[in-house]
Amino acid sequence: MTAVIRRHALTAYAVLAFIYLLLPIAVVIVFSFNDPKGRFNYVWQGFTLENWINWDAVPGLRDAIVLSLEIALLSSIVATGLGTLIALALARYGFRGRGATNMLIFLPMSTPEIVLGASLLALFLNLHFATGFNTILIAHVMFNISYVVVTVKARLAGFDRHLEEAAMDLGANEWATFRKVTLPLIAPGILAGFLLAFALSVDDFVITYFNSGSEVTFPLFVWGAARIGAPPQVNVIGTAIFVIALAAMAANVLLQSRRARQEKGLV
Amino acid sequence: MLHRHRWLTPYLLLAPGLAWLAAFFLVPLGILAYQSLQSGTFDFGYQFSWELYNYWDALSRYKAHLIRSFVYAGLATVLALLVSYPLAYWIAFRGGRWKNFFLLAIIAPFFVTYLIRTLAWQNILADQGAVVGALRDLHILAPDGRLLATSTAVVAGITYNFLPFMALPLYVALEQIDERLIEAAQDLYASKTKAFLRVTLPLSLPGVFAGTLLTFIPAAGDFINAQLLGTPKQHMIGNVIQSKYLELIDYPAAAALSFVLMAAILIGVAAYSRALGTERLTG
Numbered sequence: 001m002t003a004v005i006r007r008h009a010l011t012a013y014a015v016l017a018f019i020y021l022l023l024p025i026a027v028v029i030v031f032s033f034n035d036p037k038g039r040f041n042y043v044w045q046g047f048t049l050e051n052w053i054n055w056d057a058v059p060g061l062r063d064a065i066v067l068s069l070e071i072a073l074l075s076s077i078v079a080t081g082l083g084t085l086i087a088l089a090l091a092r093y094g095f096r097g098r099g100a101t102n103m104l105i106f107l108p109m110s111t112p113e114i115v116l117g118a119s120l121l122a123l124f125l126n127l128h129f130a131t132g133f134n135t136i137l138i139a140h141v142m143f144n145i146s147y148v149v150v151t152v153k154a155r156l157a158g159f160d161r162h163l164e165e166a167a168m169d170l171g172a173n174e175w176a177t178f179r180k181v182t183l184p185l186i187a188p189g190i191l192a193g194f195l196l197a198f199a200l201s202v203d204d205f206v207i208t209y210f211n212s213g214s215e216v217t218f219p220l221f222v223w224g225a226a227r228i229g230a231p232p233q234v235n236v237i238g239t240a241i242f243v244i245a246l247a248a249m250a251a252n253v254l255l256q257s258r259r260a261r262q263e264k265g266l267v
Numbered sequence: 268m269l270h271r272h273r274w275l276t277p278y279l280l281l282a283p284g285l286a287w288l289a290a291f292f293l294v295p296l297g298i299l300a301y302q303s304l305q306s307g308t309f310d311f312g313y314q315f316s317w318e319l320y321n322y323w324d325a326l327s328r329y330k331a332h333l334i335r336s337f338v339y340a341g342l343a344t345v346l347a348l349l350v351s352y353p354l355a356y357w358i359a360f361r362g363g364r365w366k367n368f369f370l371l372a373i374i375a376p377f378f379v380t381y382l383i384r385t386l387a388w389q390n391i392l393a394d395q396g397a398v399v400g401a402l403r404d405l406h407i408l409a410p411d412g413r414l415l416a417t418s419t420a421v422v423a424g425i426t427y428n429f430l431p432f433m434a435l436p437l438y439v440a441l442e443q444i445d446e447r448l449i450e451a452a453q454d455l456y457a458s459k460t461k462a463f464l465r466v467t468l469p470l471s472l473p474g475v476f477a478g479t480l481l482t483f484i485p486a487a488g489d490f491i492n493a494q495l496l497g498t499p500k501q502h503m504i505g506n507v508i509q510s511k512y513l514e515l516i517d518y519p520a521a522a523a524l525s526f527v528l529m530a531a532i533l534i535g536v537a538a539y540s541r542a543l544g545t546e547r548l549t550g
Contacts, residue, residue, distance in 0.1 A: 014357040017350050018372055024387035024427065025379055031390065042393045082284035093277035104285060108292050110480070112488025112532065114505045115525045118512055119295035122302050122522060142291040145284055203380055205491065210512065222382040226495060230386055238383035245378035246371075253367060 025242065032235035040229045051232040058233045064221035065237065068202050071133075071217060075140035076197035082141070083148025083197075084190055090149070091156035109146045116143060117210030124211065131213035139211045140201045147200060148193035155189025188259075192252070199245060303522035313519060321523040329507050329524060333531065336503040339418070339493075340486035343425040344433070347482050348475065350426070351434035355474075356467075359441035366442075373434045381428065385495050388424050389415065392496070421501045424492035432481035440474025441467075476543055480536060487532055504528050 031041055035048035056062040090101065108116065120139055124131055163185070167177040205219040212220060222234055303321055305313040326333070358369045376384055391398055392414040399415075402408035414420050444467060452462040490505030504524060511521035 010353060010357055011361070013353045014361075017354040018369075020350065020427075021373065021376055021430070024384050024391065025375060027387040027390055028379055028383055031387075042390055043395050082287055085280040086284040089277040089280035093280075095274070095277040101281060101285065104288055104293070108288065110484055112484060112505075112528060114488045114490065114508055115296075115299075115529055116292070118508060118521060118525050119299040120291060121512065122298045122518070123291070123295040125518070126298055126302075138291055141287060145288060149284075199377075203377075205382055209509075219380060219382050222380065222386070226382065226386055226389075234383060234386075238380055241380060242375075242378045246375070249371060249378075253371075 028235050028242070029239045032232055032239045034232055034235075036232060038229075041232050041235070051236050055233050055236045058225075058231050060216060060221060061233055061237070064216045064218045067133075067215060068218040071136050071140055072198045072201035075137055075144060075201050076194050078137075078141045079144035079148050079197045080190060080194040083145045083193060084152050084186075086145070086149045087152035087156060091153055091159075105146045105149050108143055109150075113143075113204075113206040114210075117207040120207070121210045131211050132215050135211040135213065136208055136215060136217065139207050140204065143204070143207060144197040144200060147196050151193035151196055152186065152189045155186050155192070159185060188256070195248060195252075202241065299522045299525055302518050303526050305519045305522075307519075309516045309518075318519065321519050322527065325520055325523040325527055329504060332502060332504045332507050333527065335501070336487050336505065336528070337531065337535070339422050339425060339503060340483050340489075342422050343429065343486050344479055344483045346422070346426045347430045347433040348437075348479065351430060351437050351478070352475075355434050355437035355441050359438055359444075360446070370435075370438065373438070374431050376427070377431055382491065382495075385424055385428065385491055388420070388427065389495055392420050392423075415496060416498045416501075418497070418501055420496040421492050424496045425486050425489055428489075428492065429482045429486050432485070433478040436477035436481065437471065437474040440471045440477075444470050472543070476540070479539070483535070484532055488528060 031044075032051055033047050033049070034041055034044055035046045035050065036043070037045055086101070086105065089095070090098065117139070120135075120142070121131070123129075124135055129135065163181055164177050167181045168174075172180065203219065204217075205223065208217055208220060209223070216224070218237065222230060225231060225234055301315060302313070304315060304318050306316045306318040306321075307313040354373070358366055358373075362369050379387070390396065393399070394413055394415060399408065399413065402414070403410055403412060408414070448470070449462050449466050452466045453459070457465065487503075488505050490503055490509050493501045493503045493506055504527075508521050508524050508528070511517045511524065
């Protein structure tokens, strides 16, 4: 009997925890359909599709989204390139300075964002380098490299090196082996690293806030809007980002389970 | 040709990425240290003068903010652990074939922009909102009692925002536990509670350790929750650094405070890993 109670108590606790986790998401989605009177989108006033149809009715919102996407795309391409090379070096080669390299990868992830943002601004101020698009880009590449390294390295760790040796035995040179064998096999890891970097870039506020100059990314736009009462269009964009990220995640899970089934079929 | 220089290959692969991190992470930290020892004013310029007084000044003037940051971050970390542990345990041992789905639900908050999910809490806790209304009706809150603009709101916001950082490592640690070990303990007449305390809990400690650090470090440096859910009375050290850098343009003080924050976190992490002990972690 006590076992039954304990079993259900745990399940009930888990359900409550899930409600706690998902409640704010529900609020964001529901209030994207609200028709607020006045400037605060706090109280439910009635259903409308107006905010979705006129999503860019708020001045500056569209530019902020475009800037965020540009920065995210460019910074994650660069970070994915640089991070993949580091991951390959760490997973494939023994070399002096491996410990220091691992440390340098780990440190940016364990430093508070505000210190990363403030120190980068200190650099730009001392060099008299005006903050703006370029400095946001530099900052985003910097904090994304480590995450790409970790993601790609994880894929390289579970990788059968005999496949590369077999290619070499069959007369492929190092470059051909890399292009024809290694790259296709670690491609899912590289894609995952790219998507993670993209998501982190779109979401970043603190580091961008310090290094943006007069440029306004989407999180900075939300920050500014929050001071005077964020319009429901902010919820619309928040909901859209949520749905897109969720769909990408679900697609990834489906793709991986299909791949796993295929690999099982081969064996 | 390529083979003769094989030892060079890893360094060539590392060079561009590490150069980026050196230029835009390490060098800036050095410049921050340099700036923290400058004296002068924005109008007349700053000079380097080994101004250690900046640190003394920062510590004595903003002691309250520093302490508040660590109290809030500590509370949020403990709360996140209390919420996540049973949840991660439930998913790991009772999740069945839906494990990945439940895992997705845990990280779902990350798919909503950080600022927007904090604004959602502003909405939930607002004076006109349903939660405050219900608590007032139940006389848990005074008729003019508030949730927004209180320490409770700030700690709740921090807990929510960093909870997935706690839950994921906990899940990974619990998921790896061989359930036969727990069964063996029970076969040897350990009660369920005892089996949990002597087998499951110790085996999950690496997850607790990782989750605690991943939650505490960003929480201690946060200023968004205090800004959006609190008042100046709830401001943390991050708020001070932010306003000194971007509004008051008092760079030396802001730089000194950043270093104090980093040093305090490092000392805290070192003390914590010592107290928990790597020996106990590896059994």
